Amino acid sequence: MQNLLALTTREVKAFWYSPMAYAVGALFLFMQGGVFTLLITVLNDPRIDPTWAKISQLFFGGTFFFWFSILIIPPLLTMRTFSEEKRTGTIETLLTAPVSDAQVVLAKFLGAWLAYLLLWVCTVVLFLILSTHTRFDWGPIITGYAGTGLLGSVLISFGILASSLTRNQVIAALLSFVAILLLFSLGLLDAFIHNPQATSLIRYLSLIEHTRDFSRGILDTRPLVFYVSLSAVCLFLTGRVIASPRWRS
Amino acid sequence: MTSPAISIRNLTKRYDLIPALSDISFEVPAGQIMGFLGPNGAGKTTTLRILTGIIAPSSGSVWIDGLDVTEHSLEVRRRIGYLPEHVALYSEMRVVEYLTYRARIKGIPRAEQSSRLKSSLEQCALTDVSRQLIGRLSKGFRQRVALADCLLAKPKILILDEPTIGLDPHQIRQTRELITTLGRTTTILLSTHILPEVEITCQRVTIIDKGTIVAVDTPEGLRQRRSGLQLVRTQWRGAPPSVIESALKQLPNVMRVTFQGQSDGICSFDIESQSGQDIRESIFHMAVKNQWTLRELSQQQASLEDIFVQLTTHE
Numbered sequence: 235m236q237n238l239l240a241l242t243t244r245e246v247k248a249f250w251y252s253p254m255a256y257a258v259g260a261l262f263l264f265m266q267g268g269v270f271t272l273l274i275t276v277l278n279d280p281r282i283d284p285t286w287a288k289i290s291q292l293f294f295g296g297t298f299f300f301w302f303s304i305l306i307i308p309p310l311l312t313m314r315t316f317s318e319e320k321r322t323g324t325i326e327t328l329l330t331a332p333v334s335d336a337q338v339v340l341a342k343f344l345g346a347w348l349a350y351l352l353l354w355v356c357t358v359v360l361f362l363i364l365s366t367h368t369r370f371d372w373g374p375i376i377t378g379y380a381g382t383g384l385l386g387s388v389l390i391s392f393g394i395l396a397s398s399l400t401r402n403q404v405i406a407a408l409l410s411f412v413a414i415l416l417l418f419s420l421g422l423l424d425a426f427i428h429n430p431q432a433t434s435l436i437r438y439l440s441l442i443e444h445t446r447d448f449s450r451g452i453l454d455t456r457p458l459v460f461y462v463s464l465s466a467v468c469l470f471l472t473g474r475v476i477a478s479p480r481w482r483s
Numbered sequence: 484m485t486s487p488a489i490s491i492r493n494l495t496k497r498y499d500l501i502p503a504l505s506d507i508s509f510e511v512p513a514g515q516i517m518g519f520l521g522p523n524g525a526g527k528t529t530t531l532r533i534l535t536g537i538i539a540p541s542s543g544s545v546w547i548d549g550l551d552v553t554e555h556s557l558e559v560r561r562r563i564g565y566l567p568e569h570v571a572l573y574s575e576m577r578v579v580e581y582l583t584y585r586a587r588i589k590g591i592p593r594a595e596q597s598s599r600l601k602s603s604l605e606q607c608a609l610t611d612v613s614r615q616l617i618g619r620l621s622k623g624f625r626q627r628v629a630l631a632d633c634l635l636a637k638p639k640i641l642i643l644d645e646p647t648i649g650l651d652p653h654q655i656r657q658t659r660e661l662i663t664t665l666g667r668t669t670t671i672l673l674s675t676h677i678l679p680e681v682e683i684t685c686q687r688v689t690i691i692d693k694g695t696i697v698a699v700d701t702p703e704g705l706r707q708r709r710s711g712l713q714l715v716r717t718q719w720r721g722a723p724p725s726v727i728e729s730a731l732k733q734l735p736n737v738m739r740v741t742f743q744g745q746s747d748g749i750c751s752f753d754i755e756s757q758s759g760q761d762i763r764e765s766i767f768h769m770a771v772k773n774q775w776t777l778r779e780l781s782q783q784q785a786s787l788e789d790i791f792v793q794l795t796t797h798e
């Protein structure tokens with residue numbers, strides 16, 4: 235446990251020291267601030283029916299900018315995790331310490347996920363400001379955050395796996411971006427396929443569908459299972475990748 | 484008797500079918516400093532990387548403290564301190580911060596962490612730079628940070644891959660002294676391609692060349708092999724090289740004469756003699772008798788390469 239804590243702390247510190255993390259954070263907050271301003275403008279427009287949309291639905295998944303940040307933030311946060319250690323050789327120093335592969339992978343995951351969560355937590359300020367001006371229901375906003383955090387765990391796991399596959403950060407970022415884009419696009423197939431069985435499968439895999447549910451205040455176990463198991467698979471594979479020199483003769 | 488600290492049995496490693504190690508076996512008894520000597524590319528780093536569980540062997544097995552490295556990887560890692568050939572550290576961290584982190588991941592109990600940290604810093608003479616960023620340190624200091632990390636958990640076995648490479652002469656002496664001190668309480672496997680290094684620090688030497696073990700010996704034994712191999716370098720003027728060469732070959736105890744070149748009427752020869760025979764005086768008398776000018780007459784120390792030639796041709 236001390237191991238895992240020490241490993242995770244180092245991961246978090248690595249973000250703290252990296253100029254890249256600040257650039258990513260600034261980009262993210264700028265986009266979310268933009269989204270929020272847009273929402274306020276829309277909701278203030280008297281021509282719009284107030285029952286048409288909830289603020290939580292617009293904020294979580296309702297804009298291009300939401301999906302844009304979902305697609306690019308996780309690759310940027312995870313790209314250096316393993317690839318940088320492979321490039322500089324510190325991965326060997328790490329793996330000759332008495333730590334298990336699982337601990338190493340989990341620490342990388344937790345570090346990047348915490349950074350991702352921290353970015354989203356910053357946007358709570360926007361809702362706090364809004365709450366001083368108007369009344370709204372916090373329930374769907376909280377579930378919206380929960381859904382976004384869970385979704386993040388999958389995307390971060392994709393990124394960690396991609397990063398373990400190469401010693402080049404840029405390739406790692408591109409790999410995870412493409413993987414996330416493919417997963418995201420699965421949900422878009424819904425519009426083109428009319429076979430009911432295929433449709434229900436696509437709905438199950440659709441990030442868009444799940445995010446919509448969460449932002450309506452619906453907490454469903456199916457996306458939970460889907461997200462958690464997909465993360466677990468990616469992290470397991472990452473463990474196999476980093477241990478491979480040890481068993482491949 | 485207790486099992487040897489390190490035991491390597493019939494170890495073979497191929498990189499893409501090209502053998503780097505061919506069926507090597509040797510042991511390091513507990514408490515010894517064992518030198519692991521060989522020229523570049525001999526397979527030293529490969530052996531040590533297998534010992535520390537970074538890479539897997541193609542066949543054969545390695546045991547550390549009685550534990551099979553591939554089966555008990557974590558347990559083995561708890562018992563060793565490994566200094567890699569190319570030290571890799573997190574450059575954005577400060578020295579104390581890095582060593583504290585390493586102490587924690589090595590599972591050193593919290594109560595002992597600060598005392599272990601302090602003594603590691605002192606042993607490696609790092610106390611003055613402990614607040615500096617690792618990325619700003621010179622190569623010598625980074626090497627010592629990595630060594631301090633090795634010592635943190637007081638491992639029973641130290642595996643050091645060319646610990647003095649790239650250091651200045653002063654740092655080299657300090658490092659060798661530290662290794663000698665550590666060797667009183669720890670088993671050490673010390674890889675190097677520098678012959679005097681093992682003579683200074685080690686109790687036994689395993690010599691590896693082209694992926695095979697060519698000798699296991701004591702430093703004294705090595706020294707005898709060295710003095711047994713005598714090489715005299717000479718420069719001459721006053722006769723054509725072929726005349727001098729045939730005259731040299733007729734001297735008693737001369738084994739081999741190699742022509743080294745000629746310029747401005749001066750020609751050079753290296754002369755090898757039978758072991759234990761000093762032929763310098765008879766060379767001198769020959770020069771006097773023929774009235775040739777002898778410009779240089781010097782006994783050469785046998786180099787590591789000479790020893791390898793001897794080991795690989797005589798055995």
Ligand SMILES: Nc1ncnc2c1ncn2[C@@H]1O[C@H](COP(=O)(O)OP(=O)(O)O)[C@@H](O)[C@H]1O
Binds near residue numbers: 503522
């Ligand atoms: N990762 C690798 N891939 C392919 N060949 C390698 C690799 N590492 C080492 N070798 C080869 O194996 C041989 C032994 O290398 P090494 O163990 O580094 O020798 P040493 O440490 O004694 O200088 C060399 O011929 C080297 O080129």
Ligand SMILES: [Mg+2]
Binds near residue numbers: 524527568
């Ligand atoms: Mg080497």
